[in-house]
Amino acid sequence: MPGHSPKQITKLTLADFKVGVDNVIFSVDTAQNRLLVLLVMRQDEPFLGKWCLPGTLVRQGESLENAAYRILAEKIRVKNLYLEQLYTFGGPGRDPRESPDIYGVRYLAVSYFALVRFDLSELIATGVGGIAWYPIEQVPQLAFDHNQVLEYGYRRLRNKLEYSPVAFEVLPEMFTLSDVYQLYTTVLGENFSDYSNFRTRLLKLGFLCDTGLKVSRGAGRPASLYRFDADAFAPLKDKPLVFI
Amino acid sequence: MPGHSPKQITKLTLADFKVGVDNVIFSVDTAQNRLLVLLVMRQDEPFLGKWCLPGTLVRQGESLENAAYRILAEKIRVKNLYLEQLYTFGGPGRDPRESPDIYGVRYLAVSYFALVRFDLSELIATGVGGIAWYPIEQVPQLAFDHNQVLEYGYRRLRNKLEYSPVAFEVLPEMFTLSDVYQLYTTVLGENFSDYSNFRTRLLKLGFLCDTGLKVSRGAGRPASLYRFDADAFAPLKDKPLVFI
DNA sequence: ACAAAAGTGTTTTTTATACACCCATGC
DNA sequence: GCATGGGTGTATAAAAAACACTTTTGT
Numbered sequence: 001m002p003g004h005s006p007k008q009i010t011k012l013t014l015a016d017f018k019v020g021v022d023n024v025i026f027s028v029d030t031a032q033n034r035l036l037v038l039l040v041m042r043q044d045e046p047f048l049g050k051w052c053l054p055g056t057l058v059r060q061g062e063s064l065e066n067a068a069y070r071i072l073a074e075k076i077r078v079k080n081l082y083l084e085q086l087y088t089f090g091g092p093g094r095d096p097r098e099s100p101d102i103y104g105v106r107y108l109a110v111s112y113f114a115l116v117r118f119d120l121s122e123l124i125a126t127g128v129g130g131i132a133w134y135p136i137e138q139v140p141q142l143a144f145d146h147n148q149v150l151e152y153g154y155r156r157l158r159n160k161l162e163y164s165p166v167a168f169e170v171l172p173e174m175f176t177l178s179d180v181y182q183l184y185t186t187v188l189g190e191n192f193s194d195y196s197n198f199r200t201r202l203l204k205l206g207f208l209c210d211t212g213l214k215v216s217r218g219a220g221r222p223a224s225l226y227r228f229d230a231d232a233f234a235p236l237k238d239k240p241l242v243f244i
Numbered sequence: 245m246p247g248h249s250p251k252q253i254t255k256l257t258l259a260d261f262k263v264g265v266d267n268v269i270f271s272v273d274t275a276q277n278r279l280l281v282l283l284v285m286r287q288d289e290p291f292l293g294k295w296c297l298p299g300t301l302v303r304q305g306e307s308l309e310n311a312a313y314r315i316l317a318e319k320i321r322v323k324n325l326y327l328e329q330l331y332t333f334g335g336p337g338r339d340p341r342e343s344p345d346i347y348g349v350r351y352l353a354v355s356y357f358a359l360v361r362f363d364l365s366e367l368i369a370t371g372v373g374g375i376a377w378y379p380i381e382q383v384p385q386l387a388f389d390h391n392q393v394l395e396y397g398y399r400r401l402r403n404k405l406e407y408s409p410v411a412f413e414v415l416p417e418m419f420t421l422s423d424v425y426q427l428y429t430t431v432l433g434e435n436f437s438d439y440s441n442f443r444t445r446l447l448k449l450g451f452l453c454d455t456g457l458k459v460s461r462g463a464g465r466p467a468s469l470y471r472f473d474a475d476a477f478a479p480l481k482d483k484p485l486v487f488i
Numbered sequence: 489a490c491a492a493a494a495g496t497g498t499t500t501t502t503t504a505t506a507c508a509c510c511c512a513t514g515c
Numbered sequence: 516g517c518a519t520g521g522g523t524g525t526a527t528a529a530a531a532a533a534c535a536c537t538t539t540t541g542t
Contacts, residue, residue, distance in 0.1 A: 176521085177521085177522090178520080178521075195521095195522095196522075196524090199521095199523095200523090217520085218519080218520085219518070219519045219520065220518085220519040220521065221519085221520060221521040222520095222521080223520080223521055223522090224521085224522090
């Protein structure tokens with residue numbers, strides 16, 4: 001347990017905060033088998049010209065979650081979307097805008113994690129400044145502590161895939177089992193499971209239903225199209241599930 | 245995605261926050277097979293006289309985690325302790341101290357989750373006002389949104405037990421396998437696993453070492469005392485573990 | 489002797505893993 | 516025909532679950 005510096009004892013005044021929301025927005029480009037993160041270029045000091053996670057400061061009367069949705073909507077138009085809170089980073093000194101004498105306003109960042117459907121999402125060009133999907137392995141050094149936040153979000157994404165049906169929030173209404181498999185391999189790596197075993201396990205869970213429709217993608221046998229059945233999944237909620 | 249009310253558009257001023265930290269502090273009374281939460285009675289308005297989670301507002305120059313440790317240390321003297329961040333609750337209107345016209349200061353609460361060793365913890369009596377361990381099923385209606393926070397922490401505790409060795413942070417240096425089993429049953433319920441299977445699985449993981457010492461507790465065969473071997477556990481870190 | 493708690497072993501069922509193989513299509 | 520991706524089945528190994536049984540103590 002950390003002790004109190006003698007300095008702290010002399011000033012028991014409460015800190016005043018501005019609260020920021022930073023989004024780690026992932027999407028999977030299944031065509032190119034790449035996991036992407038959305039980055040934007042900072043327009044202001046500090047860190048002007050550096051890449052960072054899309055974020056905003058929370059406004060009066062606005063909830064944290066609403067702020068997260070707002071910044072997302074400002075950067076990108078999406079159809080399917082999954083969003084949840086990640087972690088709150090709040091040590092003093094994490095934002096250079098805080099005055100050095102630690103008497104001024106503090107900046108606290110609540111991070112959110114989002115997964116969006118790549119093919120139907122459309123980046124909103126602002127004219128000035130950049131916005132781009134970055135493959136996860138090519139992310140540069142980011143402003144603030146955003147590399148750390150991203151790392152945290154990446155870990156969460158991998159966990160979420162393993163025990164929750166997030167993947168289906170972000171797949172088209174109808175999809176093939178290889179679509180699902182590709183999404184999983186892209187995020188978790190090639191050797192997470194054999195395709196045929198993945199397939200069997202997934203179907204045994206019982207919440208995917210065969211639509212009867214087939215789709216042919218180039219050469220090879222046409223694949224069956226499946227649909228996620230939310231009703232069939234409902235009883236499995238809260239149960240410890242393993243997808244991989 | 246939520247829309248923007250027309251009201252919001254007219255005032256884009258940033259919200260000013262005070263940040264609070266609320267702790268969900270659990271401990272397990274193995275003697276009585278009860279899972280306990282630490283509650284304190286509010287001394288001030290709002291909710292004067294109501295029970296709530298021990299919390300505090302973050303001071304200048306203080307990190308969130310330090311605030312969490314501070315409030316814990318003010319209420320209870322502990323030997324063993326595990327602490328991690330839980331969730332941040334930040335909607336407008338969650339604290340009645342916010343002025344009704346939503347122009348005033350906002351109160352945001354970062355919640356922390358803690359597990360402490362019951363037998364060596366000592367509540368700090370403040371003279372005025374109450375502080376008490378409550379069995380989880382007997383928790384009354386709490387101030388603010390603290391019942392919700394508690395529910396969230398309870399879920400986290402159950403998950404943590406299943407895939408991480410938190411239990412050993414909170415057991416004595418040396419313990420019997422039934423001590424571990426009792427802790428698990430108290431938190432997860434009687435039917436989470438058979439004792440003999442639990443035992444076998446736990447030992448197969450290989451990070452518990454038999455000290456050779458025995459302890460006799462009343463009637464029955466004396467039990468071996470084990471020690472948690474952090475070095476032996478190290479390689480298992482980050483690996484998906486199942487304890488139950 | 490016997491109840492109580494600790495600890496071991498055995499049997500059955502389920503799940504994971506690694507493949508081998510058949511099917512339907514485009515070229 | 517054959518390459519390509521889709522889909523099924525099987526054989527083996529490992530893990531989970533249920534439970535019977537032995538061992539060592541206190542009384």
